Amino acid sequence: MADLKIRIGELEFKNPVTTASGTFGFGEEYTDFMDLNRIGGIFTKGTTIRHREGNAYPRMAETPSGMLNAVGLQNKGVDYFISSIYPRIKDYDTNIMVNVSGSTIEDYVATAEKVNELDKIPAIELNISCPNVKQGGMTFGVSCAGAAEVVRAVRKAYSKTLIVKLSPNVTDIVSIAQAVEDEGADSVSLINTLLGMAIDAETRKPYLSTITGGLSGPCVKPVALRMVWQVAKTVKIPVIGLGGIMNAADAIEFFLAGATAIQIGTANFIDPAISVKVVEGINEYLDRHGYSSIYDIIGALEA
Amino acid sequence: MADLKIRIGELEFKNPVTTASGTFGFGEEYTDFMDLNRIGGIFTKGTTIRHREGNAYPRMAETPSGMLNAVGLQNKGVDYFISSIYPRIKDYDTNIMVNVSGSTIEDYVATAEKVNELDKIPAIELNISCPNVKQGGMTFGVSCAGAAEVVRAVRKAYSKTLIVKLSPNVTDIVSIAQAVEDEGADSVSLINTLLGMAIDAETRKPYLSTITGGLSGPCVKPVALRMVWQVAKTVKIPVIGLGGIMNAADAIEFFLAGATAIQIGTANFIDPAISVKVVEGINEYLDRHGYSSIYDIIGALEA
Amino acid sequence: MVVSANIPLGSSHFLLKFTHKEKLPEMLPGQFVQVRVDNAPGVFLRRPISVNFVDKQRNELWLLVQKVGEGTRKMSEYKTGDVVNMLLPLGNSFTMPQSTQSRLLLVGGGVGIAPLLYMGSLLKQQGCNPMFLLGARSADGLMQIDDFKQFGDVFITTEDGSAGEKGFVTQHSILQQHIDKIYTCGPTPMMQAVARFAQNNAIECEASLENKMACGFGACLCCVTQTQSGHKCVCSEGPVFNTKELSWQI
Amino acid sequence: MVVSANIPLGSSHFLLKFTHKEKLPEMLPGQFVQVRVDNAPGVFLRRPISVNFVDKQRNELWLLVQKVGEGTRKMSEYKTGDVVNMLLPLGNSFTMPQSTQSRLLLVGGGVGIAPLLYMGSLLKQQGCNPMFLLGARSADGLMQIDDFKQFGDVFITTEDGSAGEKGFVTQHSILQQHIDKIYTCGPTPMMQAVARFAQNNAIECEASLENKMACGFGACLCCVTQTQSGHKCVCSEGPVFNTKELSWQI
Numbered sequence A, B: 001m002a003d004l005k006i007r008i009g010e011l012e013f014k015n016p017v018t019t020a021s022g023t024f025g026f027g028e029e030y031t032d033f034m035d036l037n038r039i040g041g042i043f044t045k046g047t048t049i050r051h052r053e054g055n056a057y058p059r060m061a062e063t064p065s066g067m068l069n070a071v072g073l074q075n076k077g078v079d080y081f082i083s084s085i086y087p088r089i090k091d092y093d094t095n096i097m098v099n100v101s102g103s104t105i106e107d108y109v110a111t112a113e114k115v116n117e118l119d120k121i122p123a124i125e126l127n128i129s130c131p132n133v134k135q136g137g138m139t140f141g142v143s144c145a146g147a148a149e150v151v152r153a154v155r156k157a158y159s160k161t162l163i164v165k166l167s168p169n170v171t172d173i174v175s176i177a178q179a180v181e182d183e184g185a186d187s188v189s190l191i192n193t194l195l196g197m198a199i200d201a202e203t204r205k206p207y208l209s210t211i212t213g214g215l216s217g218p219c220v221k222p223v224a225l226r227m228v229w230q231v232a233k234t235v236k237i238p239v240i241g242l243g244g245i246m247n248a249a250d251a252i253e254f255f256l257a258g259a260t261a262i263q264i265g266t267a268n269f270i271d272p273a274i275s276v277k278v279v280e281g282i283n284e285y286l287d288r289h290g291y292s293s294i295y296d297i298i299g300a301l302e303a
Numbered sequence C, D: 001m002v003v004s005a006n007i008p009l010g011s012s013h014f015l016l017k018f019t020h021k022e023k024l025p026e027m028l029p030g031q032f033v034q035v036r037v038d039n040a041p042g043v044f045l046r047r048p049i050s051v052n053f054v055d056k057q058r059n060e061l062w063l064l065v066q067k068v069g070e071g072t073r074k075m076s077e078y079k080t081g082d083v084v085n086m087l088l089p090l091g092n093s094f095t096m097p098q099s100t101q102s103r104l105l106l107v108g109g110g111v112g113i114a115p116l117l118y119m120g121s122l123l124k125q126q127g128c129n130p131m132f133l134l135g136a137r138s139a140d141g142l143m144q145i146d147d148f149k150q151f152g153d154v155f156i157t158t159e160d161g162s163a164g165e166k167g168f169v170t171q172h173s174i175l176q177q178h179i180d181k182i183y184t185c186g187p188t189p190m191m192q193a194v195a196r197f198a199q200n201n202a203i204e205c206e207a208s209l210e211n212k213m214a215c216g217f218g219a220c221l222c223c224v225t226q227t228q229s230g231h232k233c234v235c236s237e238g239p240v241f242n243t244k245e246l247s248w249q250i
């Protein structure tokens, strides 16, 4: 039984397996299938300052070894989270981290401030891939300046562990990670979804109401691994890796590439108990290879 | 029997189905499996001014619904092409287009000038995704300035149809396409491979000698379709679409998204006769839907 | 779950029967299962299929399936003894009528008849006399008619008139009679026409929707339908909705 | 190609026999086929497998396969009558000896024995007396020994000594005798050891390589090996190379 404990900033995780925002609801959806207390943490559905209806249906299309989604951050707003959801989930024995989204800096800051008050939420994940309404819809996350600006503002307002989630739809994810590190982020998580599109040849229509959407699942794993490896080589803060992890072997690949923790996203839809199985699989791998700690394989790629 | 003829710049194609550079050798490798004269065109293996040994083995890894390659432009150089390969392939009744690669502007220009002299090569495809040695390894294709610079120089040296192949590893492929159009490119082709990585969890080693490599196959189709759609909406020159096309339905999706022609890459490895089957499938689709010309579906997405 | 039978019904439908070594959990009418389709390279997500019937004695679950794409085609090849991974039961359910005296009409179109068989069986068991109105393109598309007849009167429409009355379900003469409540499942345009009829005649109407799903249990928010109170998940807040709740333009 | 038999050989190997309704094309020893493995979601590319034997009378092709991953595992489930898509024949071949009097040793390790059986059969047919030196971890890993015996003398090594001489193939006493030419196929370290032995003793040596392939017919340039004259494609310029040509550090 190897030591699976890891730290991200000030925060300790009983193991490095967490679940990705938007794929795990608020955890409650999974209690029929698994014991939430057995995983390292849960990233909640993206939460915004106000209620959002999200995009029109259809919001999903299956693609080769993956899926596109266009949920569009449907959520009831941070106040509803605080009043109605937080009380139900706060006592799980796992780290519950709120994924904070917004379209303006003020929204991000206001949401982060509210979450900062919640005793049992030790960290937020800043999703900087949402469109920046003020700057004409480009997302904050695709330029160093945009990413730095939003992180700087939130860092001032939020005192606990701040994780910034990076968009892969960029020329140079490393410099964005560095910009975010420079502004005081405690960790970066990557990748968010790749922007993609699907068309029904027979009806000549896009499958999504929004035409384009976010690609996730095993198809994106090679891109995610590459970005995690590039970023982990460069920044000093811990990297949380995700993108297409379907089993323990995939997770190990991310650790070798330099991730300190991983998130499981789309895989939860296919096997709602997968995250617990991945914890077990990592443990088995470490034992089999004679490692005593997960840290023995973090960044241990022989390249 | 619908009309499948299309034009790219001055150049007419008997049908819009071509084969992608690096996946179809110089055509000869496929003559056991299909009749080259039945497809619209062939993009040759990337050709450089001098002989290149390419990268060390291993150069390939299978990934979910795709593959990574790190061939590294192995080729015998443009002079060898002209003296030894060109005479053997020049009389095929299809458009043979040379994929021109280089690490400096001078190399691109010198190669393009030599190919310009070949009567039976009516077009080149400029692969601007190779590392720019002078500017520290960033590829020309990932910045507007870099892309514009190389296209400007080659445009002066090359008088026939000039197709520029774009890299998908960028924040904003539309502005790069525009920059290239402004410099006089007759067409853009997209996408080249996505930069990815694969790791063997058991050996803790990367699968490729170069650690990272180019991702292709059905896994990239959603990203490719999205980029083709974004670019085709914006530029006036014809767009050649590729990335993960495995069958006629996939090809139709690219036409609907705005591609005037398509290229088939990785699919050739799985079915070496696929390109002819795609021609037949497109024809069947047009007939079944009552279209008389391929132009009826180009950009016809109902969005 | 282990396949105990795979019975072709016409050229494009089939009935799968499954047994389980443990006792099947309680399943409600209108609920569905999420089938993991293995060995099908084009199928990444699970496939939602309604509970068609539950035979408690035999500990048996039935799924009635139409072949539409790679997933359902793969399922059509299942053989007795194959082990199939599924999540179940998922979703809400049709609500039982206030009184056994209610005149209940269950309206199904195409493979949408699937959940109505189980619903009909439970209604019958509770002392109701449900009526079934089943529509199809042609006689060839009618399935499980004898099964339905065990639980109530069956009325039929076909678009080509090859069986029952010619036309759409909403044109059937049974609709002239007094009805207290309608349960419906089928293609969306059909359900909307049924909902319109119900609205115009002040009849309670519940419809079972078939939106595209990724998870099937409320986690992804992909499967939403627009309702009077905003977007709701068809998988967890449905698939059954009172049609008054839905924002259908009818 | 239609599967005519699938014969398990120990726990991790199996022999597939295929027939074809048309006459099989001429196949040379050392050539290989590219198998498309359907219904296996993790398998995207074809899988290269050596020609193990060709029975011209029966129009039959044999493939000897080791289960290593999803592709070969799926192949192990093939049943008589299954239709399998494959490209064939691909690659170059072993070269025949100058004289039937040559003392020829065919050295195989693990599943690398596969192409040697067909090569041996043709050598025998042409009047040679080939000798086979076959190595495995243990007796359990020895396959097709009786088939090999039809074509020449068989010598065996196992690492654990459970059959034949204990140790590696390069330690077998047969290597004390005079040999004119060696043909080898097996794990790379084994082939390199054999090549070193051949070099030290001025013996001609041909090795069949097993690099990772995408296309299998010279189009992608993924499968290269470093040679005295630069990178060569193992699929189209190999898989058989004279070991003198290779840039092995031996």
Ligand SMILES: Cc1cc2nc3c(=O)[nH]c(=O)nc-3n(C[C@H](O)[C@H](O)[C@H](O)COP(=O)(O)OP(=O)(O)OC[C@H]3O[C@@H](n4cnc5c(N)ncnc54)[C@H](O)[C@@H]3O)c2cc1C
Pocket (backbone or CB within 6 Å): C032, C043, C047, C048, C049, C050, C051, C063, C064, C065, C066, C067, C068, C069, C070, C071, C072, C073, C111, C114, C115, C209, C210, C211, C212, C213, C239
């Ligand atoms: C709650 C629920 C219950 C269902 N019950 C049944 C049932 O009892 N029997 C049955 O046969 N089917 C049922 N369906 C529909 C079934 O899930 C789809 O037919 C199936 O997922 C198609 O999978 P496929 O791989 O065969 O086709 P795909 O390749 O996924 O799709 C083929 C075609 O069908 C369309 N399609 C795919 N999924 C759906 C969907 N969910 N709704 C409408 N069109 C779709 C696609 O757009 C495409 O055009 C139900 C769906 C839901 C949501």
Ligand SMILES: Cc1cc2nc3c(=O)[nH]c(=O)nc-3n(C[C@H](O)[C@H](O)[C@H](O)COP(=O)(O)OP(=O)(O)OC[C@H]3O[C@@H](n4cnc5c(N)ncnc54)[C@H](O)[C@@H]3O)c2cc1C
Pocket (backbone or CB within 6 Å): D032, D043, D047, D048, D049, D050, D051, D063, D064, D065, D066, D067, D068, D069, D070, D071, D072, D073, D111, D114, D115, D209, D210, D211, D212, D213, D239
């Ligand atoms: C010319 C040639 C002839 C061959 N002949 C035979 C044969 O007659 N019988 C036979 O059983 N096998 C043969 N092989 C090897 C066979 O192709 C691989 O074992 C097979 O592709 C593995 O597929 P998989 O899906 O089962 O495993 P994968 O999941 O692809 O791989 C499982 C493991 O095997 C390794 N592996 C995959 N492909 C190869 C390869 N080509 N070489 C070495 N390791 C590999 C992977 O790295 C991984 O660790 C031959 C290969 C070549 C190139």
Ligand SMILES: Cc1cc2nc3c(=O)[nH]c(=O)nc-3n(C[C@H](O)[C@H](O)[C@H](O)COP(=O)(O)O)c2cc1C
Pocket (backbone or CB within 6 Å): A020, A021, A022, A023, A045, A046, A047, A069, A071, A073, A099, A127, A165, A191, A192, A193, A214, A215, A216, A217, A218, A220, A242, A243, A244, A245, A263, A264, A265, A266, A267, C220, C221, C222
């Ligand atoms: C249906 C769906 C909804 C998502 N919603 C969010 C979200 O609200 N906030 C966010 O940061 N990421 C969101 N994501 C992205 C995932 O958290 C994750 O970054 C991505 O799916 C890649 O990981 P995967 O391949 O393991 O799924 C969503 C993904 C999916 C599939």
Ligand SMILES: Cc1cc2nc3c(=O)[nH]c(=O)nc-3n(C[C@H](O)[C@H](O)[C@H](O)COP(=O)(O)O)c2cc1C
Pocket (backbone or CB within 6 Å): B020, B021, B022, B023, B045, B046, B047, B069, B071, B073, B099, B127, B165, B191, B192, B193, B214, B215, B216, B217, B218, B220, B242, B243, B244, B245, B263, B264, B265, B266, B267, D220, D221, D222
């Ligand atoms: C093995 C291999 C070699 C390639 N070599 C080249 C090349 O030399 N020049 C180039 O522009 N693109 C090259 N490509 C990229 C393809 O032309 C194509 O852009 C990419 O594979 C996406 O298309 P696909 O998914 O249909 O394969 C290569 C791709 C592969 C798989």
Ligand code: FES
Pocket (backbone or CB within 6 Å): C212, C213, C214, C215, C216, C217, C218, C219, C220, C221, C222, C223, C224, C233, C234, C235, C236
């Ligand atoms: S399918 Fe995921 S919420 Fe309904």
Ligand code: FES
Pocket (backbone or CB within 6 Å): D212, D213, D214, D215, D216, D217, D218, D219, D220, D221, D222, D223, D224, D233, D234, D235, D236
């Ligand atoms: S495998 Fe493609 S060239 Fe050898």
